[in-house]
Amino acid sequence: MELAMKSFWPVVDRSWKSMRAVCDDASCHNTQLMRSIPGGRTGIQCGDRWYCSVDCFARGSRAELTSLSNAHFNENPRIPRMSMGLTLLAKGYLNVESLRFAQIESERHRETLETTLTRLCLVSEKQLAAARAAQWGYPVLAQDRIGQTVESDIPQYLLQQSAAVPLDYSVKAKRILLGFVFRVDHSLLESIEKVTGCKVVPCFITATELAEQTKRVATFPSHTETVIEDLGLPERMARTAGRFAVEVAADHAVFSRCRSHVWARVSGKRGKVDIIFRPERFATSEVLANSSVQHEIVCSF
């Protein structure tokens, strides 16, 4: 009999650990030790914290949302070691005379050298992409990777802000190939890695390739994104996240910061939703300087 009881203990022990999962919301009033029975441990897992209910999740998330909202966005304006002009010269895409002419024109029109070079058709899009890749130390995409349909759950809104597009997304291998046109946005890379759990590999593409590939991005089934126009107070953000958590019957949530935005993902058996909280001042101050270049005339070589 004693032997029989001992053989039963591990099962009891495992169940007990599940039963006595403690809610990470300090104000939680749920004292039901048996709350996870039947059906195993319920509630919402958020990083290494676990909340027994949506109310606790909304309350307990305020601290992280406060910290993410207050984090000062200070992207290191890394300047490549070699300027675009010198890179194009080194690659043989431009001669000294053309570069000098383009520099004078760029000053005269108060535009970037890249804009002038493109406007005057002195370099091709492909050459610019290759030069940017060399400047930043990342590869340029091989032509055959463009034009394939890619299923993705990365918010289109965030991709557009960084002039980026997924070129390959393997859930199984946990790897995403992400193409950038102007520069690699590390804030976007880090937030995607945190939210999706996938390794993100950046590369450079042309503006035309970005437009073409963006049309071929399909959304994962049951995935939606919503942009909230105002960051608001963390309490309000937490309530919004809680509302969506109810909608999707959430069992997981993750919060991240992408540039000046707070990105919350809640997922459950009824779907997955990305909530992007956009700071009010964003509209005028933070759209990538890149966007001005997006209106360049595209030359065909």
Ligand SMILES: [Zn+2]
């Ligand atoms: Zn609780």
